[in-house]
Amino acid sequence: MKFITEDDLRDLYKMQPFTEYEIEPGTRITPGARQFLADRGINMFDDDTSWAKPNTEKGKECPAKTEPKKEICNKRLCIRIKSMETIFLSVAEELLNRDVLLAQKVIYLKKSFSDIKNMMEGKNFMEQLSCQQCTGINECNFSENMEDCFEITDFHIQLGKGKEIILLHKLRCALREMELDLSESTENSDDKNNQWKEVVARVNQIINTLSQLICVTAGGEKCQRQI
Numbered sequence: 001m002k003f004i005t006e007d008d009l010r011d012l013y014k015m016q017p018f019t020e021y022e023i024e025p026g027t028r029i030t031p032g033a034r035q036f037l038a039d040r041g042i043n044m045f046d047d048d049t050s051w052a053k054p055n056t057e058k059g060k061e062c063p064a065k066t067e068p069k070k071e072i073c074n075k076r077l078c079i080r081i082k083s084m085e086t087i088f089l090s091v092a093e094e095l096l097n098r099d100v101l102l103a104q105k106v107i108y109l110k111k112s113f114s115d116i117k118n119m120m121e122g123k124n125f126m127e128q129l130s131c132q133q134c135t136g137i138n139e140c141n142f143s144e145n146m147e148d149c150f151e152i153t154d155f156h157i158q159l160g161k162g163k164e165i166i167l168l169h170k171l172r173c174a175l176r177e178m179e180l181d182l183s184e185s186t187e188n189s190d191d192k193n194n195q196w197k198e199v200v201a202r203v204n205q206i207i208n209t210l211s212q213l214i215c216v217t218a219g220g221e222k223c224q225r226q227i
Contacts, residue, residue, distance in 0.1 A: 003029070020043045076181055143201035150215075175207050
């Protein structure tokens with residue numbers, strides 16, 4: 001068995017530079033010789049005609065493609081919107097057999113919520129959500145992030161409309177969770193304009209409307225918001 005060393009290849013290269021090297025039958029090349037070919041980007045193949053192109057950037061791996069944080073946040077937000085629309089429909093479906101009027105109001109809020117997708121597609125909101133003023137909620141704070149009017153406890157499930165109260169509260173809690181995704185998307189957006197502010201305002205309006213519906217469903221003849 002004949003071994004081809006780095007010196008052998010170096011002498012051969014000095015005599016006549018080459019871009020390909022064929023390993024002859026009955027010969028082997030040393031690690032140093034292989035590195036010599038690799039450093040110069042010279043292709044080599046053996047007697048089985050299987051090509052082996054040296055890696056000129058040994059040890060360097062192609063970096064995995066990673067999505068920018070902005071794109072990930074937007075995708076998460078799109079998924080969250082679809083999930084929220086499903087929750088709206090689920091709550092409305094359960095309310096249909098209990099309180100048709102309340103179910104219709106939830107469907108109306110669902111349509112208002114779906115307007116968010118128009119903003120993400122560069123469109124304008126179709127319809128503004130109107131404020132039904134009460135002692136604690138008015139035109140000035142309707143679009144703000146406000147605390148719940150009162151805490152929902154095990155006492156409320158004992159009321160005649162306990163099921164309805166829990167369903168509305170469940171929807172309101174899910175919307176509050178979505179506010180976190182909205183805040184993250186806003187922070188990672190290059191376009192921090194009024195459109196994002198409108199989206200946050202719209203979510204807050206729906207939450208505050210739900211708070212009013214919960215108050216009325218619980219039998220509140222006067223505003224129960226703890227100021």
